[in-house]
Amino acid sequence: MLPKSLDCIAARVRVRLPRICEKAGENGRIVPSIGYVCGGCVAVAQQQRRDLHEELRAEPLGEMPPNFDTATFDRYALKFSIHFLDALSPENRDRVIGSNPMFVIPEAFSLLIKEQILQHVPDHYMTTVQFEGHDRLFSSGEFRFFKPVPAKVILRALRKSKLIEAE
């Protein structure tokens, strides 16, 4: 395993920076988390997002990898958000919109879900990356797991944050 300082550098390298599509020209669009891109890039990204949502919707919520890394945790938080939002009654959906209209967007809601879960994941599993310089324009910081987090740790965190029922 990498020492912590090296892992932080590795984590920074993995950060997806906005890109500029060669075909964007004067008619490009600024898309948060993608960059300045052409209509074709936008269509591809939208289709990939729809495909991922359908894939996650089709998976049982209780299905988890035995161990989580940062990417599988991100994916699980998005799956949790999609299942949670799909299951809301119209009244509860209105309450969610009342607290923050962005939360009906699964990607936005999953940030809240991750924050809730991570409060109950022991510190020795993760590192927090604080961005400096230009990187700060795009992100205020994020976490990385630097060792696999067993599913039981995530399940316990879900229960402690009252996102799932206690046994």
Ligand SMILES: [Zn+2]
């Ligand atoms: Zn393009």
